[in-house]
Amino acid sequence: MTNRTLGQHIKHLRLSKKLSITDLASSARISKGHLSNIENHGSSPSVQVIKKLALALEIPVELIIGHSPSQLDPEWTDLMIQAKNMGISKEEIQTFLAYESWKLFLKKEG
Known part of the structure; x- marks a missing residue:
């Protein structure tokens, strides 16, 4: 600015x-x-x-x-804006990420 x-x-x-x-x-x-x-x-x-x-x-x-926001990849920024515009909440995204993290953990342990 x-x-x-x-x-x-x-x-x-x-x-x-x-x-x-x-x-x-x-x-x-x-x-x-x-x-x-x-x-x-x-x-x-x-x-x-x-x-x-x-x-x-x-x-x-x-x-x-x-x-x-130049530190952020513009594609990620666009995806987050799209998710927000679709009504997807931060909590829903956090839940999804936790689930994906859990799946990766199980894959590594298995």
């Missing part, structure tokens, strides 16, 4: 997507005034607002808050 404030960063992301402040506010289901305050006056958005903005911008939350 370099030296930009969070609001400036959000504005940069919005402009990079060629969205007006009205368009992004509408897509994120927040008021135009609230988004303007975040972008121009540095008011701090809530976690819920950041999530709404990320969804509206079609980017991971990490890109808004400044953490680069």
Whole structure:
């Protein structure tokens, strides 16, 4: 995110997507005034607002808050987003991984 404030960063992301402040506010289901305050006056958005903005911008939350997800394989990131969009919970994924781990353990022991 370099030296930009969070609001400036959000504005940069919005402009990079060629969205007006009205368009992004509408897509994120927040008021135009609230988004303007975040972008121009540095008011701090809530976690819920950041999530709404990320969804509206079609980017991971990490890109808004400044953490680069580049350490992650993009295919894995896409798979996790697809799973989330399908309604698969983190707990279900954790259960699946535990089951697969258990199967590998049995295979090694057997």
